[in-house]
Each structure stands twice: as structure tokens, then as C-alpha cells.
Amino acid sequence: DIQMTQSPSTLSASVGDRVTITCRASHTVSSWLAWYQQKPGKAPKLLIYDASNLESGVPSRFSGSRSGTEFTLTISSLQPDDSATYYCQQYNSYFRTFGQGTKLEIK
């Protein structure tokens, strides 16, 4: 199984800050990586797919990138509505695995 390791586990930042969350795969997943946002009591919402493609309707302040087996989700200018937990997910095979999540809090 491919393990996905996210960092940090928690993050506190201010409105307007640039925020970066990292996800590292234990084996190559090519660019088959997605990012999701989940708010308390709600279903996850797709933000980014294929490592860097922005899902329709998602604000352009969200972006994704890949360097080998390391993936990054960046929020260019943090907004109050971005308070949530973020998960990466690989889909290189049928056995999809998620990172453990990054809880993002607004200071």
C-alpha cells in the first residue's frame, strides 16, 4: 500500500497569509493526487486533482504542485472561510489512500 504523509498536522495562520501544506508519497504515484477540504460535520470537497488542476468552482487562491513524490497545496491569501481540515489522496491504483489530514486554523 502507498502511504501518504502530510505535514504539518495542525497549522495556525492569519487572514492574508500564504499557507503551504505538504504531502509525501511512500512510492511514486505519478501526478495521481487530489486535495480535499473538509469542514466539521460536512463531507469532503474536492479542491485539486491530478496534482495541480483546480476543480471547477474552487477559488483561484488554491493551487497544487508536484516535485517527485512530494506534493504541495498552497493557499495564496488565506481567507476566514478556509478554516478546515485538508486531506491529500493518491489514486495511482484502486487502493486509494489519504494523508492523515492537516487542520488549518485562522488566528
Next chain:
Amino acid sequence: EVQLVESGGGPVKPGGSLRLSCAASGFSFSDYSMNWVRQAPGKGLEWVSCISSSHDYIYYTDSVKGRFTISRDNAKNALYLQMNSLRADDTAVYYCARGTDSSSSTHFDYWGQGTQVAVSS
């Protein structure tokens, strides 16, 4: 508008059974693979099972193999998860999630609101 609505969750004793359903609307159900993903209380997301659009491929995570059965009825636009021999560590919110095409190796573009399963004596 794509909608996925789960039902069938609830409290159950260890060793018991439940059948979850997911009613799909707003898209051509038979063209997409479908998945179950669960989230234990206070924990992260865990993929449970998937079924390809025409039943060609069915996969499970190791911890549910032999206990859970995924199925779908394309005529009824419905996805199911039969859960037998339930254990306390199956306690979670169960989400149905749509794959982005007919295959079994995709991300998930739409999710239901989830149904809670609580296994306890």
C-alpha cells in the same frame, strides 16, 4: 445537479449487520465508478470499497474483506454496502463518493452527506 444521499446507518451490536444505500441523481449513474469511504470519530478518511461502472471490478480495503459486500443497481441509480460481522472499529460515518469515470482508480468529485454507523454492545 449531482446528488448522493446515503441511508441505512444506525446503532448495531458487534457481530450484527447493516445495509447502507446511496441514492444517486443528476448524472448518468451507469457511467461512473462508485466508492464507499468512511471516517471514524475524530479520525481521517479511509477508502473502503469501490465498484466499477459495469461491475467489472470490485475492490475492498483489507480490514473489510470477507465481511462487506459492495453492489450497485444501475437501473435504480443506487449503490449499496452490505456490512456483516460488524466490529467496534467499523464505527464511522460512511460516505458514498463518485469516481470521475468508469474505472476504479480515480479521485472523487462528489460525495454524499454521510450516514453514521455505531457498533456497540
